[in-house]
Amino acid sequence: MAAKPTRARIRSYNVGFGDCFLLTFFYGEDDTRDILIDFGSTKDSPFGPAKGMLAIAEKIREDSGGKLDMVVATHRHRDHISGFGGDPGDVIASLKPELVLQPWTEDPELEPDARGRPDAAGGRGAPGLVARLANMQAVAQAIKDEVPNLKASPHVRKTVREQLEFLGDTNIANRDSVVNLMKMGKRAVYANFGTELDVAELLPGVGLEVLGPPTLEQSAEIADQREKDPDEFWQLAAASAAAATVAADKPTLLFPDAAVPAETATQEGRWVIPEIERMRSEEMLAIVRSLDSALNNTSLILLFEVGDTRLLFPGDAQIENWSYALFTAPNHEEIRKRLATAAFYKVGHHGSLNATPKTLWSGFKRANEEKTPDRLSTMVSTLAGKHGSEARGTEVPRKLLVTELEHRSNFQDTETLRSADEFWNDVEFEF
Amino acid sequence: MPVLAQDPSVRREDGTILTASVSVPWESLAAGPGGHRVQVIDYDATTHTMYKPAEVEDGDVPDPADDKEILGDPAFHARNVYALAMRTLNRFEYALGRRVSWGFPAHQLKLLPHAFEEMNSFYSREAQSVVLGYYQRGGEPVFMCLSHDIVVHETTHALLDGLRSGFMKPSSPDQAAFHEAFADVVALLSVFSLSDVLSKLISRDPHIPEQDGVIPRSAVTTERLKESALLGLADDMDGESGAARVNALRRSVDLDPDPKLMERDEYLEPHRRGEILVAATMRAFVDAWARRLDAPDAARTDFIEVRRVVEEGADVARTLLTMAIRGLDYTPPVHLEFGDFLSAMITADSEIRADDMKYGLRQGLLDWFAKYGIEPASGSADGLWEGSDFQLASEGVHFGSLQTDPVEMFRLVWANLEKLSLVPSAYTRIASLRPCVRTSPDDGLPLHETVAECLQYVKIRAAELGPYGLVKPEGMPDSTEIPLEGGSTLILDDYGRLKYEVHNRLPDPANKSDVDKAQARLQSLWEQGYFDEGASFAARLATIHRLRAGEALEPRAEVW
Numbered sequence: 001m002a003a004k005p006t007r008a009r010i011r012s013y014n015v016g017f018g019d020c021f022l023l024t025f026f027y028g029e030d031d032t033r034d035i036l037i038d039f040g041s042t043k044d045s046p047f048g049p050a051k052g053m054l055a056i057a058e059k060i061r062e063d064s065g066g067k068l069d070m071v072v073a074t075h076r077h078r079d080h081i082s083g084f085g086g087d088p089g090d091v092i093a094s095l096k097p098e099l100v101l102q103p104w105t106e107d108p109e110l111e112p113d114a115r116g117r118p119d120a121a122g123g124r125g126a127p128g129l130v131a132r133l134a135n136m137q138a139v140a141q142a143i144k145d146e147v148p149n150l151k152a153s154p155h156v157r158k159t160v161r162e163q164l165e166f167l168g169d170t171n172i173a174n175r176d177s178v179v180n181l182m183k184m185g186k187r188a189v190y191a192n193f194g195t196e197l198d199v200a201e202l203l204p205g206v207g208l209e210v211l212g213p214p215t216l217e218q219s220a221e222i223a224d225q226r227e228k229d230p231d232e233f234w235q236l237a238a239a240s241a242a243a244a245t246v247a248a249d250k251p252t253l254l255f256p257d258a259a260v261p262a263e264t265a266t267q268e269g270r271w272v273i274p275e276i277e278r279m280r281s282e283e284m285l286a287i288v289r290s291l292d293s294a295l296n297n298t299s300l301i302l303l304f305e306v307g308d309t310r311l312l313f314p315g316d317a318q319i320e321n322w323s324y325a326l327f328t329a330p331n332h333e334e335i336r337k338r339l340a341t342a343a344f345y346k347v348g349h350h351g352s353l354n355a356t357p358k359t360l361w362s363g364f365k366r367a368n369e370e371k372t373p374d375r376l377s378t379m380v381s382t383l384a385g386k387h388g389s390e391a392r393g394t395e396v397p398r399k400l401l402v403t404e405l406e407h408r409s410n411f412q413d414t415e416t417l418r419s420a421d422e423f424w425n426d427v428e429f430e431f
Numbered sequence: 432m433p434v435l436a437q438d439p440s441v442r443r444e445d446g447t448i449l450t451a452s453v454s455v456p457w458e459s460l461a462a463g464p465g466g467h468r469v470q471v472i473d474y475d476a477t478t479h480t481m482y483k484p485a486e487v488e489d490g491d492v493p494d495p496a497d498d499k500e501i502l503g504d505p506a507f508h509a510r511n512v513y514a515l516a517m518r519t520l521n522r523f524e525y526a527l528g529r530r531v532s533w534g535f536p537a538h539q540l541k542l543l544p545h546a547f548e549e550m551n552s553f554y555s556r557e558a559q560s561v562v563l564g565y566y567q568r569g570g571e572p573v574f575m576c577l578s579h580d581i582v583v584h585e586t587t588h589a590l591l592d593g594l595r596s597g598f599m600k601p602s603s604p605d606q607a608a609f610h611e612a613f614a615d616v617v618a619l620l621s622v623f624s625l626s627d628v629l630s631k632l633i634s635r636d637p638h639i640p641e642q643d644g645v646i647p648r649s650a651v652t653t654e655r656l657k658e659s660a661l662l663g664l665a666d667d668m669d670g671e672s673g674a675a676r677v678n679a680l681r682r683s684v685d686l687d688p689d690p691k692l693m694e695r696d697e698y699l700e701p702h703r704r705g706e707i708l709v710a711a712t713m714r715a716f717v718d719a720w721a722r723r724l725d726a727p728d729a730a731r732t733d734f735i736e737v738r739r740v741v742e743e744g745a746d747v748a749r750t751l752l753t754m755a756i757r758g759l760d761y762t763p764p765v766h767l768e769f770g771d772f773l774s775a776m777i778t779a780d781s782e783i784r785a786d787d788m789k790y791g792l793r794q795g796l797l798d799w800f801a802k803y804g805i806e807p808a809s810g811s812a813d814g815l816w817e818g819s820d821f822q823l824a825s826e827g828v829h830f831g832s833l834q835t836d837p838v839e840m841f842r843l844v845w846a847n848l849e850k851l852s853l854v855p856s857a858y859t860r861i862a863s864l865r866p867c868v869r870t871s872p873d874d875g876l877p878l879h880e881t882v883a884e885c886l887q888y889v890k891i892r893a894a895e896l897g898p899y900g901l902v903k904p905e906g907m908p909d910s911t912e913i914p915l916e917g918g919s920t921l922i923l924d925d926y927g928r929l930k931y932e933v934h935n936r937l938p939d940p941a942n943k944s945d946v947d948k949a950q951a952r953l954q955s956l957w958e959q960g961y962f963d964e965g966a967s968f969a970a971r972l973a974t975i976h977r978l979r980a981g982e983a984l985e986p987r988a989e990v991w
Contacts, residue, residue: 258505260481262474266461266463266472273474275559276562279562280476287549353991
């Protein structure tokens with residue numbers, strides 16, 4: 001084994017709406033170290049392989065030579081981890097990853113009802129947040145379950161209903177994948193900003209820095225007493241969600257004896273009922289959006305480093321997660337300097353409007369229009385038309401951002417892939 | 432009518448829920464209750480269920496039989512929200528001396544006591560409604576319609592929107608904060624104007640030793656009253672209204688004075704900023720109350736009756752509430768800042784209540800606002816708006832119709848564009864015209880005023896900002912369309928003469944301070960993404976309330 005790799009390849013598989021990247025370091029032609037970063041999808045690409053995720057899992061087996069050195073699950077959204085469950089998950093588990101890396105919020109010892117040390121994670125923060133995330137997923141489940149009922153209502157706008165269905169589905173707990181991830185690695189590490197990872201043997205000559213997510217103590221805004229408020233909000237919302245799930249077919253009425261047919265309503269009542277139905281669906285959407293963001297912000301942000309070549313994988317981290325590394329951390333200026341020299345950027349959150357901080361983007365020194373030899377390479381894994389709306393400026397991928405990526409970097413997008421046999425994009429780096 | 436004094440967690444010594452009786456003007460009521468101003472519609476969108484409308488008999492409505500009825504009878508819930516909304520409307524009409532209309536084209540506000548299963552309640556202009564949610568806690572539903580302060584808070588949003596529709600528009604951080612803060616001030620003062628609540632809070636405070644209905648005067652200091660009444664209420668409320676709301680109220684009343692607060696970044700967020708206004712007002716309240724109890728009187732002893740403590744408190748709360756509501760008429764129609772509201776309250780109050788010896792509330796407000804860094808916008812030590820030093824040319828204007836006919840008022844404005852420093856090329860309209868009659872507590876005589884809101888509006892491109900003295904924010908494309916708004920509130924006396932002209936005009940390059948403020952607003956709106964293509968910035972109160980529960984706004988500068 002050479003002391004350092006001679007080249008690296010990043011392969012992005014067409015999972016549709018989701019992420020799946022295989023980062024391979026070459027130490028001579030047959031000697032590789034393979035890192036799988038996320039494997040999930042909420043919607044297959046119409047142009048992807050016929051067998052879908054299973055075909056991709058098998059291709060990963062082939063590409064990694066039957067052995068994964070590391071698996072990274074940046075956060076627990078379905079579009080990042082669904083492939084770790086079911087048949088595709090069995091394939092990945094059979095590749096016997098040495099190390100499974102997840103964010104600190106996934107640490108099973110943080111489970112609120114876990115026995116043993118309540119501050120198991122070395123005081124990194126409240127099991128409260130973990131409970132909050134679990135509550136959020138319960139809410140997402142209830143919202144997803146409610147969608148068929150909303151379909152029956154003529155007052156709920158189609159776009160709202162579709163977003164609820166999509167976001168609900170993304171945010172529900174992926175028990176199967178979560179359990180499989182917990183078991184599949186020889187070693188499991190739950191990391192936060194600044195966690196020192198011992199990968200010297202696993203990835204000789206490669207530095208790996210964790211830039212996010214911050215812990216509760218690190219993130220200043222969370223130090224405040226106000227942070228108990230969202231815990232409570234989600235706890236109560238989950239309680240309501242649980243009640244709704246139990247009574248999915250026949251909701252429990254508050255006052256069964258006082259129920260009367262809606263037709264008895266006054267004219268004002270008849271006018272206002274559709275308004276309230278519509279508002280309720282929009283409220284649900286606002287809630288599911290907010291929990292979606294919260295989960296995105298538990299994303300790992302990883303910076304790989306070989307010599308002066310830096311490869312950046314930020315998962316779906318949004319501004320709140322990024323802001324610690326970029327603005328608040330004691331060493332944020334140093335971090336920004338290192339980020340500025342990045343040779344590769346995995347576009348955050350499938351190209352959405354709030355996951356590529358402008359401070360980060362404008363800092364990339366290798367991003368340019370001149371197409372210099374060391375120009376920044378970027379990759380996005382996405383599927384247009386699934387998320388957000390162009391009219392509201394929330395479409396994914398965001399057009400403004402894509403235009404910028406196209407003009408100022410060597411940009412590759414899984415969406416342009418059209419082959420069911422060659423369903424990946426590659427970028428290579430020589431060291 | 433019986434209502435909940437605060438919410439089901441505020442209980443009597445025997446553990447039963449504390450109720451209070453409030454008077455509501457008589458009206459012919461349909462089932463609902465449905466009156467001529469508010470209609471209760473008991474529809475639950477989560478279960479898609481309509482509940483039977485509540486009947487109300489004429490005369491005194493009997494108290495609920497027990498706590499079971501309070502919690503479990505939807506008819507009681509319906510009557511509770513009806514009574515609280517009507518009481519709030521009544522306070523507004525009393526203070527303003529006229530009928531107050533809603534901010535939507537209908538006469539009746541709809542109240543939905545069990546709108547959906549969610550920990551949120553809000554006013555919606557589109558739905559012409561105040562919607563109140565419910566949620567599960569420990570297997571039992573918690574009803575937001577049973578929280579006095581929440582019902583009053585949401586009704587106040589609806590009333591404020593009717594009085595100043597411009598305050599819902601995107602503008603300065605102060606204006607974004609004002610709706611929330613004002614609704615909290617009205618809600619808190621509404622709760623404290625109930626003697627039953629104060630009596631309970633005072634009697635319970637172990638630091639106020641009570642014997643035979645009297646307590647030592649030395650025990651009722653500003654600090655003590657703050658602890659027992661303001662924070663005591665928050666303590667009681669814990670666990671019922673949702674900790675997020677209680678924490679917010681607690682922060683508001685517990686926020687220590689600091690003249691630099693307004694400049695801190697964290698206080699740029701609307702709900703946090705609003706806490707400053709609430710803190711200043713509520714501190715002024717307890718201070719005036721304590722001073723009132725310390726007032727020299729002939730039979731002064733070292734002790735004071737609890738009943739008097741309570742009644743004085745309720746009285747100060749009512750007076751201050753009236754001041755706050757009256758102040759609205761004297762605010763500029765757009766781009767409100769806290770200092771404007773302070774001057775407006777002081778001026779409106781001194782017009783009708785020349786003698787403030789009894790409570791010293793005007794000076795109290797000035798002092799307390801100053802401690803939180805809010806100076807009166809009038810720039811004068813007494814905080815009063817300066818009276819108009821010119822008169823309007825009124826040739827051809829009919830005084831009779833000036834009070835009621837916006838066309839006549841527009842004629843007056845049109846004839847005086849220059850005197851009023853209005854921009855001739857801008858779109859100009861009379862947004863509201865309101866004749867009012869208020870009775871002076873000094874001499875019992877009526878004071879007639881006419882309040883007109885005159886709005887000016889231009890829509891220009893970013894490249895055209897120069898003539899207004901404004902500079903395009905960095906990164907804004909030349910072609911961005913920018914709406915600029917200005918406005919004046921004209922207050923006329925009995926004879927149609929101009930008494931006050933309170934303005935935030937379209938920026939004029941000759942007036943540096945106006946331009947600076949407009950520039951700051953432009954910059955802040957740009958940073959919040961207001962001018963973005965397809966941006967939706969409807970200042971939805973629903974969102975603001977959810978934000979209170981801990982969601983953060985994203986820094987616009989980082990977003991695509």
